[in-house]
Amino acid sequence: MAEREIKDLLYAQVARIGKAVASPKRLELIELLAQAEKPVDQLAAEAAISVKLASAHLKELRQARLVETRREGKRVFYRLADRSVADFWVSIRSLAEAHLLELKNALARMSEDAAQLTPIDRSQMLELARRGEIVVLDVRPKLEFSAGHLPYALSMPLAEVRKRLAELPHDKPIVAYCRGPFCVMAKEAVTLLNREGYRATRIEDGVAEWRAQGLPVEEVL
Numbered sequence: 001m002a003e004r005e006i007k008d009l010l011y012a013q014v015a016r017i018g019k020a021v022a023s024p025k026r027l028e029l030i031e032l033l034a035q036a037e038k039p040v041d042q043l044a045a046e047a048a049i050s051v052k053l054a055s056a057h058l059k060e061l062r063q064a065r066l067v068e069t070r071r072e073g074k075r076v077f078y079r080l081a082d083r084s085v086a087d088f089w090v091s092i093r094s095l096a097e098a099h100l101l102e103l104k105n106a107l108a109r110m111s112e113d114a115a116q117l118t119p120i121d122r123s124q125m126l127e128l129a130r131r132g133e134i135v136v137l138d139v140r141p142k143l144e145f146s147a148g149h150l151p152y153a154l155s156m157p158l159a160e161v162r163k164r165l166a167e168l169p170h171d172k173p174i175v176a177y178c179r180g181p182f183c184v185m186a187k188e189a190v191t192l193l194n195r196e197g198y199r200a201t202r203i204e205d206g207v208a209e210w211r212a213q214g215l216p217v218e219e220v221l
Helices: 003-020 024-033 040-047 051-063 083-099 101-110 122-130 142-147 162-167 185-195 207-212
Strands: 067-072 075-080 135-138 174-177 200-202
Touching: 003 051, 024 040, 024 051, 024 075, 024 083, 040 051, 040 075, 051 067, 075 083, 083 101, 083 207, 122 135, 174 185, 185 200
Parallel strands: 135 174, 174 200
Antiparallel strands: 067 075
């Protein structure tokens, strides 16, 4: 095979990844699977699409070797092929944030209340949590918390925050997080907590962003 043909073949294989992720919903499915493995019906509900369409998108991702499956009875569960897929999602999203003004503006609208964002860095936050000086609140569903969460985090899904307020101290700052910059669950939790008299802020990181920085993540065994 001639050198030009070989190079064309190499680029074509890499382009398979680009083709597989060239869909907003497929990117969203990757972000959802970066939290935990899930069945297709749950992924469809969380991505606000039909099960049929979710299955079609997942098929494309599977053909590109970005996701894998396992069967449990009649249910098929999807998961990312490995952590590098989650890292890829964080990298491509960060690249888009750095270069696309439209995305920057959209994120700015999501973060209109700058006071909600905590000013401390990751290492400082980890140390404060270790010493018990702040409460790190994971407001994602319990399944996602079990699959991986920030060290010292307390699991309190958004739907449970209001009825579990008594578990939270009034004398310590609370730092909430969810699935990353595109997720609004932490923002909603912080708004509720501040309205109830707590000192709450949030970070834009999710577990995928935390891992991409080489920071520790814990699992519920």
